[in-house]
Amino acid sequence: MKKNILMITSIVLILSGCSTKKDENTADAVNYLAPVIKELQSSGEEMIPIMDVWWDYGIHYNEAYSDKVYTCNIGKDTFSFDLTAELTNGEQWHWRAAGIFIDEGQDKNYICLQDYNILYEDDIVQDPQLLLIEFSSGQPQEYKIWSYTIEPPDLFGWDVVCYRIKDNIFIAGEKEMAVISLDTKQLRYCNQEYAAIEKCIENRFGEEPYHMFLFRGVLEQDGVMVYSAEIAEAVDMPPIAMIYAAYKENNLVSYIIKDLITDEITE
Secondary structure (H helix, E strand, C coil): CCCCCCCCCCCCCCCCCCCCCCCCCHHHHHHHHHHHHHHHHHHHHHCCCCCCCCCECCCCCEEEEECCEEEEEECCEEEEEECCCCCCCCCCCCEEEEEEEEECCCCEEEEEEEECHHHCCCCCCCCCCEEEEEECCCCHHHCEEEEECCCCCCCCCCCCEEEEECCEEEEECCCCEEEEECCCCCEEECHHHHHHHHHHHHHHHCCCCCEEEEEEEEEEECCEEEEEEEEECCCCCCCCEEEEEEEECCEEEEEEEEECCCCCEEC
16 A cells, blocks of 8 residues: 655755755745656655666676777677777776767767776776766767776775766766766766765754765756765665755755655655
8 A cells, every 4th residue: 555645845955054045936946856756656665765767877788998998899889999098007907887878869979987907906096097988989980088087096896886867977886976077078076965965864863873875866957956865874774764855056955855664755
């Protein structure tokens, strides 16, 4: 039997403490989270806490890396990319694709590569740790490469999650998350968003030993990004709740919490 879900009157928040702000009206704040609320209501007890319905996970592929050349098979086509110009600091990289994304409409394809050598060679730290390749299916020889130094170098482990939402590629670990803008090719860490959501959890649960894990971007619409996170005592313990928060122009403007025990949603 479906459990009752509370109707939500969303509040508007600012980054420094989740207090009320009057420059957005309540209706707009509700609209930011309306698709998330609808998904929570329709999923019911079958809901998976990490909401990935708006993610592009990319495609399946076969790949190989040798002598600073990365090769992958996409369908019946084979593409090779010489990384020599980007890999001048050492010889020990071992690249694998975190994600490959095909944009057929604009004929722009993207490969996000992670150096997994850093994950088992404690004494070898080389730059870069992340690469982004952009290429056209029609003219793959005219590819472009952007390289990124990650701080700390082993920020993303074996279980790195890579996905695309519109013009952003997200790279996420257990807690940490970074995003590459496909417009500017700049990488940034989502530290401000993380801190804002963490503050809301602290305000809600007080001194209870709950923390946020599996911080993820969920949905983008009208310049607003919705983030989510599990709320649990520890990463290896079942979450007791989920938080979904709308973030716009460096401000956290609205959030909801879904109690995974009672199935209630509250502001």
